Amino acid sequence: MDRAYGNxxxxxxxxxxxxxxxxxxxxxxxxxxxxxxxxxxxxSPPETANAALRLWLEGKLPGAIGTSLITYLGGFALAxxxxxxxxxxxxxxxxxxxxxxxxxxxxxxxPRVAFIPLIIVVLGLGIEAxxxxxxxxxxxxxxxxxxAGVRQADADLVEMARSVGAxxxxxxxxxxxxxxxxxxxxxxxxxxxxGLINTVVAELYTAVTGLGGLLALYGNTFRxxxxxxxxxxxxxxxxxxxEALRLLERRLTHWTKPTH
Amino acid sequence: MGDTNxxxxxxxxxxxxxxxxxxxxxxxxxxxxxxxxxxxxxxVPACQFVAIVGPSGxxxxxxxxxxxxxxMPDSGAVTIGNSGPAPGPGIGMMFQTVRxxxxxxxxxNVGFALEGGxxxxxxxxxxxxxxxxxxxLGRWADHYPAQLSGGMQQRVALARALVGRPDVLLxxxxxxxxxxxxxxxMQEDLLALWSNHRPTVLFVTHSVDExxxxxxxxxxxxxxxxxxxxxxxxPRPRTTADARQARTYGQLRDRxxxxxxxxxxxxxxxxFFGRGGAQEPKRPQ
Ligand SMILES: Nc1ncnc2c1ncn2[C@@H]1O[C@H](COP(=O)(O)OP(=O)(O)OP(=O)(O)O)[C@@H](O)[C@H]1O
Ligand SMILES: [Mg+2]
Numbered sequence: 072m073d074r075a076y077g078n079x080x081x082x083x084x085x086x087x088x089x090x091x092x093x094x095x096x097x098x099x100x101x102x103x104x105x106x107x108x109x110x111x112x113x114x115s116p117p118e119t120a121n122a123a124l125r126l127w128l129e130g131k132l133p134g135a136i137g138t139s140l141i142t143y144l145g146g147f148a149l150a151x152x153x154x155x156x157x158x159x160x161x162x163x164x165x166x167x168x169x170x171x172x173x174x175x176x177x178x179x180x181x182p183r184v185a186f187i188p189l190i191i192v193v194l195g196l197g198i199e200a201x202x203x204x205x206x207x208x209x210x211x212x213x214x215x216x217x218x219a220g221v222r223q224a225d226a227d228l229v230e231m232a233r234s235v236g237a238x239x240x241x242x243x244x245x246x247x248x249x250x251x252x253x254x255x256x257x258x259x260x261x262x263x264x265x266g267l268i269n270t271v272v273a274e275l276y277t278a279v280t281g282l283g284g285l286l287a288l289y290g291n292t293f294r295x296x297x298x299x300x301x302x303x304x305x306x307x308x309x310x311x312x313x314e315a316l317r318l319l320e321r322r323l324t325h326w327t328k329p330t331h
Numbered sequence: 332m333g334d335t336n337x338x339x340x341x342x343x344x345x346x347x348x349x350x351x352x353x354x355x356x357x358x359x360x361x362x363x364x365x366x367x368x369x370x371x372x373x374x375v376p377a378c379q380f381v382a383i384v385g386p387s388g389x390x391x392x393x394x395x396x397x398x399x400x401x402x403m404p405d406s407g408a409v410t411i412g413n414s415g416p417a418p419g420p421g422i423g424m425m426f427q428t429v430r431x432x433x434x435x436x437x438x439x440n441v442g443f444a445l446e447g448g449x450x451x452x453x454x455x456x457x458x459x460x461x462x463x464x465x466x467x468l469g470r471w472a473d474h475y476p477a478q479l480s481g482g483m484q485q486r487v488a489l490a491r492a493l494v495g496r497p498d499v500l501l502x503x504x505x506x507x508x509x510x511x512x513x514x515x516x517m518q519e520d521l522l523a524l525w526s527n528h529r530p531t532v533l534f535v536t537h538s539v540d541e542x543x544x545x546x547x548x549x550x551x552x553x554x555x556x557x558x559x560x561x562x563x564x565x566p567r568p569r570t571t572a573d574a575r576q577a578r579t580y581g582q583l584r585d586r587x588x589x590x591x592x593x594x595x596x597x598x599x600x601x602x603f604f605g606r607g608g609a610q611e612p613k614r615p616q
Contacts, residue, residue: 227426228430230401230426230430231430234399234401234418234422234424234426235418235419235420235424235444236417236419236447236448237446241446241447245443246432249432249434324434326433326435326475326476326477327433327477
């Protein structure tokens, strides 16, 4: 995948250096902006670092991270457990897939915030409602990508498998499912991103807790340094989770590498 | 087919292939009909090596699919030995593209043809190693297809077709994308293998020279029909060099080539249609 265009492969070190360089540049710009924009709106990097340290030592930040992670990872795990098998079954049984797909697409296109009042009425304001909001955000991209991956099995490989005498079940196990893995992982990555967004949404709209709760608190009271700390924390969680999934993808698709 | 998959004698011999008035129509789009195979009758005795030549789109791959049992004829009957065609390791198929499973190593790609068969794990493993050595890929067993050159990938596909000790071998332009040297070496290997195990072979090629080097019999196809069918009386064992020196070789080559040329020139879909005073290649029987 790295060599989609041309065959020049940049070394991981170069990439890391470039990323670090950009980080330094962004920090510099941020600092510059904090000096020139009214001080109340953009806190300087040191101010923000101080706020982070304070929040961490007070225990507010670790507590909020813990609460949010439970919602996020819990909802995401539920979505994965439900969506991957559903997508596989939809792909395996043509009629079922064709029947369900319109509903899946319709649900995926509906803004999930629209369901929040209903969810609150049914599930209340507690952890169940929050988990469900995250679940709802993450589930559709995973279903859709898994389904697409199973449907787009390589017809040539399937025919090859038939020619060596493989039956449906073996073809599915040996050709179709492994071929869908990259699609499933893409679905998980998109699901993880939307799941994080929905975590914050859930914490803002239901009982106000976690990082979303702190975001609202500091945003409404114009404590911009603290507010920045929360935003950066959310960004860091997003990076860690998607990078972990990317690593998993590398692991599972190592066979695409052209060198030994 | 069970015995062909077991550890039979080296000379397991082939099965005959017979097509009786076989037709296959494709409907690629609404109100489009392609007669890919048009009322073809063909009898290939056991152990014969048959080369099939003909312009692009004339139905060569479709013919192999019918013999492998991957598609069913619309009318007529295909018989292998004394039963209908059934895909499995007893019929080795090399498709026009290599069709390797990218996430499996070379060893596991070859082994794929034996999975679900009667051999136990140890027998299977031994058989795969032997086969890999035979096609010269012993050192590459743990590599993935993406790490191999095109020629090596072809060898993997060949090993996969052979590992079930097929008595019918179907090869669809297997060496077309190889460089000249690799092709000659692969041709030699194939001939050696054929004289050892004597499977019945249908070998599709665009190369007149390849057909004459390898085959007992050459079939020229055009628009879903068998237009010409003749035996190649050249002494064996053949090598490229001494086959070309034989006097009959030149005559056969001229005859074959002029027939194919006429076919291409008469095909309204060909870029060369109508050039050089081509006559309509009408030749019923
Ligand atoms: N699955 C299919 N669906 C629709 N049409 C098909 C199908 N398979 C083959 N055909 C058509 O049948 C005809 C014969 O195809 P086939 O692949 O057998 O030709 P070929 O002789 O192998 O050609 P080439 O030398 O280019 O490989 C072509 O016109 C092709 O378009
Ligand atoms: Mg073909």
